[in-house]
Amino acid sequence: MEVQAVANGPLEGLIVVEAGQLIAGPFCGQLLGDMGATVIKIEPPGKGDPMRAWGRGAPVWWEVIARNKRSVSIDLRKPEGQDLARRLIDGADILIENFRPGTLEGWGLAPGRLHETNPGLIVVRMSGYGQTGPYADRAGFGGIGEAMGGWRNIVGEPDRPPARMGVSIGDTLAATYGCIGALAALRHRDATGQGQVVDSALYEAVLQAMESLVPEYVATGQSRERSGAILPGIAPSNVYPCTDGEFLIGANGEGVFRRLCQAMGQPDLADHPRYCDHASRGRNQTELDELIAGWTRTLSVDALEALMLEHGVPAGRIYKPGDMLADPHFAAREAIVELPDHPRWPGLKMQGVFPKLSLTPGGVRSIAPQSVGEDNQDILGERLGLDEATLSRLAAAGII
Incomplete structure (x- = not known):
């Protein structure tokens, strides 16, 4: 047919x-x-x-x-x-x-x-x-x-x-x-x-x-293990709670993280010694995710998406089939x-x-x-x- x-x-x-x-x-x-x-x-x-x-x-x-x-x-x-x-x-x-x-x-x-x-x-x-x-x-x-x-x-x-x-x-x-x-x-x-x-x-x-799974093990003796919704050492990059759902934010780059801090109304956070560079954010990944989640919990998905678009932060909704069918893109x-x-x-x-x-x-x-x-x-x-x-x-x- x-x-x-x-x-x-x-x-x-x-x-x-x-x-x-x-x-x-x-x-x-x-x-x-x-x-x-x-x-x-x-x-x-x-x-x-x-x-x-x-x-x-x-x-x-x-x-x-x-x-x-x-x-x-x-x-x-x-x-x-x-x-x-x-x-x-x-x-x-x-x-x-x-x-x-x-x-x-x-x-x-x-x-x-x-x-x-x-x-x-x-x-x-x-x-x-x-x-x-x-x-x-x-x-x-x-x-x-x-x-x-x-x-x-x-x-x-x-x-x-x-x-x-x-x-x-x-x-x-x-x-x-x-x-x-x-x-x-x-x-x-x-x-x-x-x-x-x-x-x-x-x-x-x-x-x-599997990316660098094997050469990492050969070079360091360390084997990647299960890490849930995150990649260890890559922060912030996670799914965060909102008042009416969940939202994915990927802001682990230097400039992007600074823009996220501005969106959060906390621009000084980007210069905090615990978060001021990639390695520091990775070492303090859990507390940084908790800090961001405390902020996103006060916002709806629509409001958070608008803020991320305004500040140029890579982010997005967690799509289901109905969302895909309704999306103009x-x-x-x-x-x-x-x-x-x-x-x-x-x-x-x-x-x-x-x-x-x-x-x-x-x-x-x-x-x-x-x-x-x-x-x-x-x-x-x-x-x-x-x-x-x-x-x-x-x-x-x-x-x-």
Whole structure:
């Protein structure tokens, strides 16, 4: 179903076969599809990707992660299904998969074999621990990668067990790095004609986002620990209470802190020996936060926001979905887009396509496939040349 007239995007003409399920593989496919690639998603016949049923209260996550895709139903566990997949992949630029290492090989779809008939193919492989190493064969989900990559240990309050972020950050990081790898591999293929394998491990994707965690430990012997809502030594930068809610202020820079003190009506505070420079504010972080909180408790969120804007202090509200939908900045930049004619969820809204390109922007060109294998006729019939009798036979045998 067409959604809106949008530019086709910088990846128009690129053919992607997505054979993964759940989050990491499909999110990589979403990113490529958002930028204009034709994404052909292989789903198991019957129930399809489990993501079709995921969501809190309503199964609408699928509508985001499967937008701009076409669905074919193929049983990859059956030889005839594997042959269909090979024929599809032979005409593709990129294959995405996030099965346990060795699964593709067991289905006769090893990258080396695929490269025999499609030497320019780029195979993006996402897994918990990567395709090599002593842990490669282990099953791995995003949360496990977050723990191994160092994320979980530093999230939460210091007197409580490790917490988790409220989204599947490990999976989406691995998918994003998989997408980056695919684009880099495309650049190499443009120059040489050679395809290659992109190996994106969940734990390594998380590790990449851990800033200086490891070198700090090597240099000082100190390991970052959970610190709640703050970064130790970075002050003031915290969420502060108001009369009607909470508000985030980040004023740890020298000039910014001085402007905050002016907004507070305490300009001399910026020269106080306990707060006069970055190191001093870090050493006295707790008492400084308590001092600022004592002031913010007397103000409403609206009043505090106005003061921060007036004095040029980086600050902001803690947004929930309703706040995003009501905010004029989100609307002006089309950060959230609407699918007005959606057959199941009329008026459904979701995040738009990022980043924004000035000449060849991506966009939501079509909604997620509403039924498993709804594009079998177009993809298997027209692209692979299967006639009606063959399609009917394959469907009756449970292969599609």
